[in-house]
Amino acid sequence: MKVMKLKKGLRLLIAASLIASTPLWAIDKDPQLDGQIQHYWAAQAKRDWGAVYDMLTAKEQASTTRAKYIESQTKTGAFEYSDPQVKDMEIAGDMAWVNMGFNAKLLLYPNAPGHHIQIWQLWQKTDTWHPAAEAERQQSPNLPPKLRLVNEETALAKRAKAAWEFKTAQDWKSFYGFLSPAYQAIVPIESFLKKKAQYLYPSSHIDWAEVAQVKKDLGVVKITFTLKPNDPAVSKLEAQEQNLVENWINQNGEWYFDIPLPSGAANPAPAQAKPAGAKP
Secondary structure (H helix, E strand, O other): OOOOOOOOOOOOOOOHHHHHOOOHHHOOOOHHHHHHHHHHHHHHHHOOHHHHHHOOOHHHHHOOOHHHHHHHHHHHOOEEEEEEEEEEEEEEOOEEEEEEEEEEEEOOOOOOOOEEEEEEEEEEEOOOEEEOOHHHHHOOOOOOHHHEOHHHHHHHHHHHHHHHHHHHOOOHHHHHOOEOHHHHHHOOHHHHHHOOOOEEEEEEEEEEEEOEOOOOOEEEEEEEEEEEEOOHHHOOOOOEEEEEEEEEEEEOOEEEEOOOOOOOOOOOOOOOOOOOOOOO
């Protein structure tokens, strides 16, 4: 079963309307983080890639040398940044969501007008605060907790947990009821049950769920799980731990796993999904 992967790169959200509704006094403060943010964006504005490299996480620095990083950024850095300002911030443990406003201009077109941009940038604290590495951004919520729907996230996490428990038990008949109505309209349960699962899932854990206030019917869930091939010939192999982020949709007040439709299938009209565990 394939899972939709989130787009690579910095996970950003243009959120001017949300910022306007956030009172100034709600901004969290951390002197060390404030200093790191100022240093990072000053380096970005100056295109001082050596200073930016020095602020990367230890894991990122281990993946490339300082010289290679500077060379790469000098060749690929397409924008000129100016006037960076912190518009909002929320800190939760060793993670921080920082809303930055700045002007961006394409270097190839110096006479073209620039644009003002606002983004949520994720920061992570290890020995000190660092801009979160690509892998961490891909595995973390886009938005700070105050811009998310806690009750819906709780309901979504509970629903995802139940779905993964059925996967662990290899109860695919019950798992089918968690698939999106669009998928159920194309793939009857009889056809679904004829497919042999390629993997076994001995254990799973829901790490977090995210439902944004501005997109109440869409959610994402991060799951850490173990898997091993569903093949008696390799039954003695140890299960391997992995994690992924799944897309879920809410229809008629219920959350469903937004499984990709079969290749070549047209998106059908909305269908009534079968409840989890229902008989075909």
